Amino acid sequence: MPRSRFSGSLSWPRFDVVIDMGNPSLNRTIDGFVMIGTVAAARVAAEEAYHRINHLRKGTFPGHTLHDSLKKMCKEGAYWGTIAELYVGMEYGMRRIRGKSDWKNALLGGAVIGALISVVSKNKGEKVIEDAIKGGAVATAAKFLNCAY
Template sequence: MPQGRISANLNSPTVGVFVDMGHPLLNRAVDGFFKIGTVGASRVAAEEVYSALNKGRVTKHDLEHTFKKMGKEGLQCGAVAGLYTGLEYGVERVRGRRDWKNALISGAFTGAILSLADNSSRDKMVRNAITGGAIATASEFIRYLT
């Protein structure tokens, strides 16, 4: 069984953490999970700080609620990102190319799979697949704008 490794670097303005799971598919999925999960948790933290500033007070209950919400949101965002990046790697390997079509296919499958997890209707699954494909493709186009 492959052994995992963790390495980190801190160079301004980027922070990189790499977890070696022994296979590129797992590496990308775990990397996406951690990076986007952190973004999701950070978003909740920022919202809750804003809310606390508006209220003018913070209670122990508020802090507990915030940490639970950060964990839940981090896991959800991380799971979606891990699924997407894993699918994108798989599509890239099957197609033998690295282009925007991989993002389109992976985004569509991710949207459809998330709909299956919610027991959504067929119509909602198709809409989520279209939305997932569109968002993923747009992010690919934006990434390569220069």
């Protein structure tokens, strides 16, 4: 008995962007900016798409245009990309200075970036120290979770 069979597979889109600045430190920081900027922009895109589908289902107007969504994507992408760029540069610098690659680089890098974000957000005094501790803890936890196995 002849049978018809359908076989399909869903594959993720693959984009490779290669930027060579001729310096390993600069290459890493640019790489960090592109990678994390893309993740942040993708997060905004997913959220915006979900909201639009929700509005379509309810038959209501989204309240903001596609242009607003694209602007938000670029803004978030640039913001988180810059933070990642700084973190990668700092972690790489510490690795070179200390000559070791371990969680302490992540802790110090995270603390400096946490304090920096806090200062840029116009916080002062105690809040900056708290954010530095938080940043160090988050970076160390991320390092442990991803590099222990």
